[in-house]
Amino acid sequence: MKISYSWLKEFVNLNLSPQELASSLNQIGLMVESITAAGEDTVFEIETYANRPDTLGHLGVAREIATLLDLNLKTRNWPLKELPQTTAEMVDINILDPQLCPRYCGLVVKGVKVGPSPDWLKKRLEAVGLRPINNVVDVSNYVCFSLGQPIHTFDLSKLKGGKIKIRKARKGETIRTLEGETVELDPEMLVIADESTPVAIAGVIGGEESGITESTSDVFIESANFNPVSIRQTAKKLGLSTDASYRFERGADPNAAPAAAVMAASLLCEFGGRVSKGLLDVYPAPRKPRTVTLRLRRVNELLGLEIEPEFVVKILTGLGLKLKEQGPQVWTVEIPSFRVDLEREADLVEEVARFYGYDRIPSAITPVKSFELPADRKRDRVWRLKEVLFHHGFDEVINFSFTDPEKEQLWQTGCQPIRLQNPISAKLSILRTSLLPGLVENAVWNFNREAEGVHIFEVGNIYYWEQEETHRENLNLGILTTGLRSGRTWKETEKQTDFYVLKGAVEDICNYLGYENFSFEPVEHPFFEPGQGLRILVKNEPVGLLGLLNGNLARSYDLERPVYCAEIDLNELLRKQPRTFSFQPVPRFPGTSRDLSFLVEDSLNYQQIQQQLQKLNIPYLENFLIYDRFQGKALPPGKVSFSVRFYFRHSARTLQTEEVDRAMQEIISQLKSTLKIQLR
Amino acid sequence: MSSLLKKIDHYRQLFTEQVSRVKEAREVEELRQAFLGRKKGHLTLLFEEFKTLGPEEKKNVGQMLNELKSDIQNSLAEMEQKLKAPARVKQLEDLTLPGRQLYWGAPHPITLFQREIERIFISMGFSVEEGPEIETDYYNFEALNFPPHHPARDSWDTLYINDTLLLRTHTSPVQIRVMEKKKPPIRIIIPGKVFRRETPDPTHLPMFYQVEGLVVDRGITFAHLKGTLEYFIKALFGEKIKLRFRPSFFPFTEPSAEVDIECIVCGGQDSACRVCGGSGWKEILGAGMVDPQVFKNVNIDPEVYSGWAFGLGIDRTAMFAFQIPEIRHFYENDLRFLRQFNRR
DSSP, rough: EEEEHHHHHHOOOOOOHHHHHHHHHHHTTTTTEEEEEEEEOOOOOEEEETTTTGGGGGGHHHHHHHHTTTOOOOOOOOOOOOEEEEEEHEEEEEEETTTTEEEEEEEESSSSOOOOOOOHHHHHHHTTTTTOOHHHHHHHHHHHHHHHHEEEEGGGGGGGGGGEEEEEEETTEEEEEEOOOEEETTTHHHHEEEEEEEEETTTTTTBBBSSOTTOOEEEEEEEEOOOOOHHHHHHHHHHHHHHHHHTTTTTOGGGHHHHHHHHHHHHHHHHEEEEEEEEEESSOOOOOEEEEEEEHHHHHHHHOOOHHHHHHHHHHHHOOOEEEEEEEEEEEEEEEETTOOOOSSSHHHHHHHHHHGGGGGOOOOOOOOOOOOOOOOHHHHHHHHHHHHHHOOOEEEOSSSEHHHHHHHHOOOOOOOBBOOSOOOGGEEEOOSHHHHHHHHHHHHTTTOSSEEEEEEEEEEEEEEEETTEEEEEEEEEEEEEEEEOOOOOOOOEOOOHHHHHHHHHHHHHHHOOOOOOOEOOOOOEEEEEEEEEEEEETEEEEEEEEEOOOHHHHTTTTSSSSEEEEHHHHHHHHSSOOOOOOOOOOSSSOOEEEEEEEEEOOOOOHHHHHHHOOOOTEEEEEEEEEEOOOOSSSSEEEEEEEEEEEOOOOSSSOOOHHHHHHHHHHHHHHHHHOOEEEE | HHHHHHHHHHHHHHHHHHHOOOOOHHHHHHHHHHHHOTTOOOOHHHHHHHTOOOOOHHHHHHHHHHHHHHHHHHHHHHHHHHHHHHSOOOOOOOOOOOOOOOOOOOOOOOHHHHHHHHHHHHHHTOEEEOOOOOHHHHHTTTGTTTTTTTGGGSOOOOSSSSSSEEEOOSSSSHHHHHHHHSSSOOOEEEEEEEEEEOOOTTTSSSSEEEEEEEEEEEEHHHHHHHHHHHHHHHHHOOOOEEEEEEEETTTTTTEEEEEEEEETTTTTTTTTOTTTTTEEEEEEOOOOOOOOHHHHTTTTTTTTOEEEHHHEEEHHHHHHTTTOOOTTHHHOOOOHHHHHGGGO
8 A cells, every 4th residue: 555645744744754754654563665755755655454444545544653643633624515406306325235335425516527637636646556537536536545435436417317226236237347348247246226227336346337527517426335245255256356345345434434425525626516415324224333341451461561551541542442441440442433453352452562662562581381292203203214315315305285187197196186276377286196296307307407316305295085075185205216326436436326225215214213014015006117116014004115117107207217216105104103112232242153045946035035034933043134146047047046144142152163053054944944945 | 612602693693684674574474483493493403502512611602592582582573563563554545535425415495494493492392283284264264363255365365175175375273273172381383384376486486384383371471472582583593683573463363463684685785685675674474462262263261361373484584594586496496406405
């Protein structure tokens, strides 16, 4: 909202510099966003709030500044040159829907010479960014931006039968607006109609037909009050926001309507007009003023202050509130109709605080009376998991939660996507059902910008319809690795990433989060190349997938290099109870190790061997490590060789060679029966 | 007799000569074998010869022989000590070559900044809460005292899923969810993703991060709000940062405030500053005393309890703190941007 300094001076005598005025406005919350010199005038762009329609006119701003500076508002007179006829003789106002139009005031001004406005008026309007049109339209804007009360002017001769009906539109009715567009009205919209047709969309915009033109001589002034919700819904439906609708939807002051009509009429007298006798004021159910009880104790309790009662009385009175002492330091406060925001005691506390000055309120430490540890460790574990990934050299990314449905469809995530009703664009119109498409796009972005390797992860929600009407958001982890893992150094050649880089990271997440009971099983999934995907199981329940990205999918992003990626359901993973830590005594006696190489059928994989080895029941066997797997021409066909190192230890003494020999014999014999091993 | 003395002399010379040429520990061992070897060592043989001498001769020669033996032993031991350690280590050629560095992944700057904020509040006894990103109109607006069809909603331009579901426009609905479940005292912060129907530009995006704070207890005042936020901002931006509180409007707080901090880019000196627009102040957060209607909506008696709340945009604050010109950088995930943040 633009405020002109000269215009403000019509309401209050000020002799502050523009800078001083700006800092005063800031103190009371009328935040000055810019100060612009405009000839002799200065224009302030101020931030206004949705609950303060009273500040949408110069009068309201003047009232605030006058209260702060302890000045009086000027009273202005609006003399009228009256006609002998009464308004009622010329027009007939009929409110058919008093819910949507609580008050309607009208005056007729005859014999107005329509033409350009005088300079003083043009200057006022131009200062606040309005374009002067003609003296009649300019007067209505001047009144609106003075008092914050929108008024509308009609060409009286175009109002058929001199009738003004405030009613809902009828089905099928249309109107051509002042902006020259024909709009269809619907029966929820309030209109101003004459005998037969709508002549204006109430509180939003006038009709072209009944508008003021060069040939207008008799003007009907409308100064009314409309229901804020109705105006807002109409304006939204029509996609129109006007100076009038902006004020009405915030709640205009019904008691400003008569004064605004008179002010407009008085100004039109300057252009040859003569005003009908007696304001026609239709106000079927006059609103009773609101009262609020204010306790000084409460003011001090909420602000942490000791404020003098005199200060409270002075400020609130200055703002137009009427205080009546109800008891010691307790008042019944009558709220003026222009302050729609003041409804409760807390609202009045804010008024006191604003004018006292937030900067003068002392600062204190918020007292703590109890302490509390977080109920669950989920957040800590998510951070732990990120640390594991940082350690493995993965960078963290964050992608938008919205995505392109066409791209997402290629992934066949199997989740029913959630569509936005009013997306920013078609490419951002659904919520992601997987983290991987975003990670792949990040890889593409970086490869296009000189990156040679991309190793990234994201922790974030995916979203989908679980059933019809039941939505679900789920915390997932996505990991991607592609391209160069490390560059060339004097010590080492460059290395490409591979599947086991990814798998190692996934395994370490499980290890370092205490989920030691994890395993993998082959899975066919549209994300991956056939036979190149694994499902991750923790405690035998699936928590995620990893594998080599499907080639067709990669090519649809113009990715040539192999991409390895994983997606883990963190809600599922972190729900599981990690192993509870227990201290193991540090060994006091030396251990010993033995290696064993053997052949098995090549249908057996590492994990199956490992699971069988874990089942061995051998005294003093502390641990084992499968350190080699070999397959090739040197071996009999259909066989694969594994090498295992077994570690033995006795907790209370050094083991004898013979004991270890016996244990190895036992291992060999058990593996011969379980894995059908052949010693090499 | 004299022949034996001569031999002693000869071997003493021989030893002195040979020991001076020794360069490796291996050669020390060879010398030891040559002179002191059990069967064929030069001295062993001399001792054999010595046994054949008569008692008079033995007296004189014995002393010489023993001296020679102990001299050789001492000399070899000394030599061995000297050669032992360095001989086994290979010398490095260029110690200034770079060491084996490990690449440590970079946390996203939003994560980093969020953790920094959390750290400060946790040190003040706050705990961290989270809530859903898909919200209902009730939690996102109505319970927070936004009447239906009120223009106040315009500042929270919303992405809707259907008539009741939407993407939360702020973290404030979590205030309601926590207060519904928990009785005061409440002392929490709520970080998270929020969504607005904003067309992307250098300072606006349809998704960004916020952190919300809420304190509810008996006797909580605006002075507590000020004191706590002042401490927080100074912890984040340094002790010397200037800040100001000014009145504002939020439906869910009354009185409401906005907090500006002095522009750390231009310090108010540049009238064309792209960060503060020349005002010298940068708006950083919104705050206020919890609105009594919000308390009523969660069955907390506003006559008994009071509270304060604040909300801050993590992205914008991080942009300001790190002087990042465009909010878009956060979600482009360019590694040249992201990797800067593991050096912080």
